[in-house]
Amino acid sequence: MKKRTVKMINAVLAATMGLTLMAAGCGSSSGSSSTGSTAADTTAPETSAATEGTTSTASGEESSGAPGDVMSSEEIIRKASGEGKISNWGIGNQYEILALLAKYDLPLEYLSEDFTMDAFDDDTSTLASAMTYNELGLVKNSYDGAYGYGDTVGYIDMNDEGVAMLEDNIFCTKEFAAQNPETVKAFLYASIKGWQYAVEHPDEAAQIVYEAGSSVSQDHQKYMASEVAKLVETDMNGNTVTDIGKIDDAAMKQTLDIAQQYVTLDDSSAQEAFAALTVDDICDSSLYDAAMASTDGKFNVEKNEVSIQLKWLPQAQFMGYYVADAKGYYDEVGLKVNIVSGGGDISETTAVNNGTVDFGVTWPTNMAVANAGGMNLVEVAQIFQRSGMTLVYKYDNFRK
Amino acid sequence: MVKKVNKIFDHKWASTLLWIIAIIIVWEIAACIVAATKRTPENILPHLYQIVAAIFSPKEVSSGMTAIMIVLTSARATILRSLLGFLLGIAAGFLLALIMKMSGLLEKMLFPYLMLIQLIPVLGLAPIVLSITGDINKSRIIIAAILSFYPVATNTLAGFKSVSRDKYDLMYTYAAKKRTIYTKVLIPSAIPYFFTGTKIAAPMAITASILVDTLQGDGGLGCMLSQSLKHAMSIYVFWLIVFFSAFIGILSTHLMSWIEALISPEKRVIRKAKREDRKMKAAKAPEAAKDYVYDRRARMCSKRRS
Amino acid sequence: MAQTTQKIKRPKTLYQRFKENSKAQSAATIVMPVLLGVVIVILWQSQALHHLLRTNTFTLPLLTRIGEIFGENLDKIWDNSVATMTVAFVGLLIGSLLGYGVAIFAALCPRVGKGGLTVIGAFASIPVVALAPVMNNWTKDVSDVASVRSMVAKILVVMLIAAANMCLNAYRGLTELKPYAMDLMDTYAAKKRTVFVKLQLPNSVPYIFTALKVSVPSSIITAIVSEYFAEYIIGVGRQIRENIVLAQYPTAWAYIAAACLLGVAAYVVLMIAQSILLRRYH
Numbered sequence: 001m002k003k004r005t006v007k008m009i010n011a012v013l014a015a016t017m018g019l020t021l022m023a024a025g026c027g028s029s030s031g032s033s034s035t036g037s038t039a040a041d042t043t044a045p046e047t048s049a050a051t052e053g054t055t056s057t058a059s060g061e062e063s064s065g066a067p068g069d070v071m072s073s074e075e076i077i078r079k080a081s082g083e084g085k086i087s088n089w090g091i092g093n094q095y096e097i098l099a100l101l102a103k104y105d106l107p108l109e110y111l112s113e114d115f116t117m118d119a120f121d122d123d124t125s126t127l128a129s130a131m132t133y134n135e136l137g138l139v140k141n142s143y144d145g146a147y148g149y150g151d152t153v154g155y156i157d158m159n160d161e162g163v164a165m166l167e168d169n170i171f172c173t174k175e176f177a178a179q180n181p182e183t184v185k186a187f188l189y190a191s192i193k194g195w196q197y198a199v200e201h202p203d204e205a206a207q208i209v210y211e212a213g214s215s216v217s218q219d220h221q222k223y224m225a226s227e228v229a230k231l232v233e234t235d236m237n238g239n240t241v242t243d244i245g246k247i248d249d250a251a252m253k254q255t256l257d258i259a260q261q262y263v264t265l266d267d268s269s270a271q272e273a274f275a276a277l278t279v280d281d282i283c284d285s286s287l288y289d290a291a292m293a294s295t296d297g298k299f300n301v302e303k304n305e306v307s308i309q310l311k312w313l314p315q316a317q318f319m320g321y322y323v324a325d326a327k328g329y330y331d332e333v334g335l336k337v338n339i340v341s342g343g344g345d346i347s348e349t350t351a352v353n354n355g356t357v358d359f360g361v362t363w364p365t366n367m368a369v370a371n372a373g374g375m376n377l378v379e380v381a382q383i384f385q386r387s388g389m390t391l392v393y394k395y396d397n398f399r400k
Numbered sequence: 401m402v403k404k405v406n407k408i409f410d411h412k413w414a415s416t417l418l419w420i421i422a423i424i425i426v427w428e429i430a431a432c433i434v435a436a437t438k439r440t441p442e443n444i445l446p447h448l449y450q451i452v453a454a455i456f457s458p459k460e461v462s463s464g465m466t467a468i469m470i471v472l473t474s475a476r477a478t479i480l481r482s483l484l485g486f487l488l489g490i491a492a493g494f495l496l497a498l499i500m501k502m503s504g505l506l507e508k509m510l511f512p513y514l515m516l517i518q519l520i521p522v523l524g525l526a527p528i529v530l531s532i533t534g535d536i537n538k539s540r541i542i543i544a545a546i547l548s549f550y551p552v553a554t555n556t557l558a559g560f561k562s563v564s565r566d567k568y569d570l571m572y573t574y575a576a577k578k579r580t581i582y583t584k585v586l587i588p589s590a591i592p593y594f595f596t597g598t599k600i601a602a603p604m605a606i607t608a609s610i611l612v613d614t615l616q617g618d619g620g621l622g623c624m625l626s627q628s629l630k631h632a633m634s635i636y637v638f639w640l641i642v643f644f645s646a647f648i649g650i651l652s653t654h655l656m657s658w659i660e661a662l663i664s665p666e667k668r669v670i671r672k673a674k675r676e677d678r679k680m681k682a683a684k685a686p687e688a689a690k691d692y693v694y695d696r697r698a699r700m701c702s703k704r705r706s
Numbered sequence: 707m708a709q710t711t712q713k714i715k716r717p718k719t720l721y722q723r724f725k726e727n728s729k730a731q732s733a734a735t736i737v738m739p740v741l742l743g744v745v746i747v748i749l750w751q752s753q754a755l756h757h758l759l760r761t762n763t764f765t766l767p768l769l770t771r772i773g774e775i776f777g778e779n780l781d782k783i784w785d786n787s788v789a790t791m792t793v794a795f796v797g798l799l800i801g802s803l804l805g806y807g808v809a810i811f812a813a814l815c816p817r818v819g820k821g822g823l824t825v826i827g828a829f830a831s832i833p834v835v836a837l838a839p840v841m842n843n844w845t846k847d848v849s850d851v852a853s854v855r856s857m858v859a860k861i862l863v864v865m866l867i868a869a870a871n872m873c874l875n876a877y878r879g880l881t882e883l884k885p886y887a888m889d890l891m892d893t894y895a896a897k898k899r900t901v902f903v904k905l906q907l908p909n910s911v912p913y914i915f916t917a918l919k920v921s922v923p924s925s926i927i928t929a930i931v932s933e934y935f936a937e938y939i940i941g942v943g944r945q946i947r948e949n950i951v952l953a954q955y956p957t958a959w960a961y962i963a964a965a966c967l968l969g970v971a972a973y974v975v976l977m978i979a980q981s982i983l984l985r986r987y988h
Contacts, residue, residue, distance in 0.1 A: 084852070090939055090948065091947065091948050091951045091952075092948070092951055092952050111852050111937060111938070112856075112936065112937050112938060112939045114839055114842055114935050114936075114937065116839070118842075118843055119846075119937065122846055124846055124852075124937075265952070265954055265957070266775060266778070266779045266782065266949070266954070266957040266960070267775050267778075267954055267956055267957050268778055270954060270956075270957075347950060347951060347953055349953045350764075350765065350953055353764065353953075354761075354762065354764075354765070366951075366952065366953070369952045369953060369954070370952070370953035373764075373952075373953050373954050373955065373956075374764055375764065375953060
């Protein structure tokens with residue numbers, strides 16, 4: 001019996017030694033392989049300078065700027081769809097992609113993207129959804145956390161494809177709007193002022209957001225601010241927006257049409273209610289118009305303290321509110337505004353509907369679906385005038 | 401030589417160390433392979449030294465904080481919430497077990513539902529709890545409480561039931577009051593079981609808190625986990641959080657063992673026995689000292705055999 | 707019950723008679739939970755529960771409404787349930803076998819194996835959320851088909867959790883023998899193999915069920931949670947999440963109910979298996 005134990009111990013020892021040797025071998029190979037990563041590390045400080053370069057070139061570039069030997073958008077979409085490598089996050093973000101697929105008579109199937117662009121990185125997905133102000137920047141730029149593809153990737157813009165849907169808006173419940181019209185007007189007045197300032201000074205806005213408690217690196221925050229500014233001041237057709245935050249009826253109609261075609265709800269009564277919705281059921285421009293008509297910015301507010309629920313964590317996507325707060329625009333109209341950060345699956349529609357917060361930022365589609373389910377929400381302003389959704393691809397995967 | 405090695409492996413820590421080394425080796429081999437084949441290896445499997453380097457990296461990742469500062473500040477929020485929820489949960493669990501012990505009918509009534517609570521997915525609860533409380537922090541505390549509640553309640557109840565008939569009989573011969581029976585017999589004998597429950601509940605409360613963080617945002621480890629995974633900041637924040645959350649999960653279990661050792665009378669007896677008489681006959685050890693007894697028995701048996 | 711011995715001379719109250727009547731007791735085991743269930747249903751349906759919790763029928767829809775949607779979408783719910791169940795079951799099976807294997811290893815050579823228990827126990831404390839996305843990345847090369855590799859990733863997560871649980875319990879089952887059982891074996895001069903097969907293995911059976919009682923619900927919940935992060939869109943968990951984000955609470959509740967039903971069904975199966983197996987051994 002003792003012999004056996006000794007044998008066993010010996011075997012274990014031998015195994016350990018073997019493993020140690022292997023580890024040593026691995027160590028040397030890791031030494032050689034790590035040169036790549038150390039090289040990346042040493043370049044990191046320089047990238048802060050380089051980043052600005054990439055940022056400006058990245059933002060100046062349009063999807064048409066692709067090299068000549070790359071396929072056309074349609075060919076790319078057809079190829080990726082044929083391989084089953086188009087991806088999107090789902091959970092209410094997928095309708096533009098579905099509309100795009102339908103436009104080219106392709107099967108309405110897509111892969112689920114997780115939090116990351118790793119699937120795009122390793123070619124599991126060759127045509128991946130990316131917001132211009134977030135994922136697209138992470139793919140292109142080379143700051144910490146980003147993938148650094150630079151000019152080797154192109155993207156298909158939903159606005160160009162005619163399947164764009166509107167995104168970030170401001171909404172509240174119909175009761176709140178009816179009971180506190182002056183408060184809503186005051187809030188809109190100050191918020192739009194904040195947005196105007198933010199769009200004109202994106203770098204300063206990014207800094208304000210960053211200081212307000214950011215969950216995003218500073219470099220990325222700046223990139224995001226510059227891209228968000230474009231979504232706010234350009235409409236779906238590429239024209240400059242004159243009234244920031246005004247609800248564009250035609251764009252809203254397009255959004256609702258696409259939504260009504262592709263949103264499928266398991267709840268049949270909600271589905272019927274959704275199909276019957278019109279733009280007037282979910283939007284009310286009158287308060288925005290009244291707020292903008294004010295010359296002195298004085299409102300007789302019914303409620304001094306209001307809160308706004310963001311769709312995500314503090315980031316430049318919501319810079320207008322942070323700027324309005326930091327610059328004292330809210331104080332000027334007699335409001336104390338509490339900006340409640342969202343994130344994850346927090347449902348801004350639910351939070352507004354049950355009165356936890358007064359205002360919310362969401363996408364019109366989400367709001368319309370919530371209304372179909374029995375909520376009573378109304379959009380009072382439309383901040384993003386064009387879709388930030390793109391499909392990003394590597395040129396190398398789609399050469400002719 | 402062999403004897404010396406043998407002796408070293410008599411200690412538990414030595415074999416634990418061996419396993420940890422083995423895991424590190426496997427990890428590093430995999431990391432080498434990943435580094436050689438993938439474009440961005442740090443997203444899939446970075447080398448351990450890179451993760452360690454991230455701890456000490458002075459580079460600001462976000463909000464003027466370094467990676468480790470982010471992890472620690474968000475950990476504070478998460479740990480605080482899960483601790484509050486955990487305390488609430490174990491208190492409620494213990495009370496419920498007591499009530500169920502007092503009334504057999506209530507036990508019959510509630511026990512199946514206790515099982516059912518465990519089967520409801522956390523995420524299903526999260527938004528509903530949020531809409532009821534209207535406050536993110538409160539909702540997370542309540543969810544942590546609900547999750548830690550179940551193991552404590554069932555284990556404590558099992559503890560109450562483990563009291564043998566002899567002990568009741570003894571108390572009856574003393575003409576002890578019902579209250580005395582509870583305070584002197586039932587509750588003390590349920591305490592080891594209660595701690596078994598808390599040892600399961602503690603990491604669960606933390607896991608739940610992190611999970612709900614990822615779903616609801618507003619700070620916390622889970623929130624930062626998903627943010628860094630989205631590459632909103634350095635990916636190493638993600639790896640740090642993975643390791644850190646595993647670490648606090650393990651620590652929480654051990655913490656419960658320490659607290660148990662501090663306050664429960666049985667454990668004090670065991671320590672005393674260990675100190676005073678290492679060769680004490682196993683059979684004489686107090687009944688509650690099971691682990692220790694069997695441990696020793698196994699060892700003695702193996703010695704005898706060899 | 708024990709309390710009655712104290713008052714044995716006094717005339718029995720109705721309550722005591724009830725307590726001592728085993729038929730009444732077993733009836734109560736069924737009647738009482740059902741009674742509470744009925745009360746809850748009434749409270750829920752009459753919206754008293756909503757007042758109590760200060761919520762509305764929007765986030766907490768009426769049961770009839772949930773049932774209606776459940777009935778409407780039986781096919782879809784079934785498909786998603788099958789996907790979730792497959793992940794949970796396969797993960798549980800592989801994980802439990804793996805955990806049991808490690809436990810045997812630890813029981814046979816405690817010197818090396820015990821450290822493994824500590825390490826595996828540590829796995830049980832790792833939050834699933836942290837594992838799920840990592841597993842997605844690790845399984846990219848497993849298959850070209852998204853549904854397959856995403857399922858493998860989910861199974862791996864469930865597997866780890868189940869393995870940890872089984873390992874710790876099975877080890878106790880293999881080593882915490884009845885006092886003097888080992889001595890008896892020694893007097894028989896039984897071989898180590900015989901001891902293992904005749905004593906240790908049967909002794910571990912109840913512990914396996916202890917482990918499974920925890921593993922079964924937790925593997926279902928783990929499967930559901932890992933679905934939130936999975937690459938391929940299917941499963942009860944994914945449906946719950948999508949519907950909650952779209953504020954479709956009645957539908958989300960229908961899937962929550964499905965998840966509960968899955969858990970209850972699995973638990974019942976486990977209980978039946980336990981009563982059959984344990985009767986044979988003990």
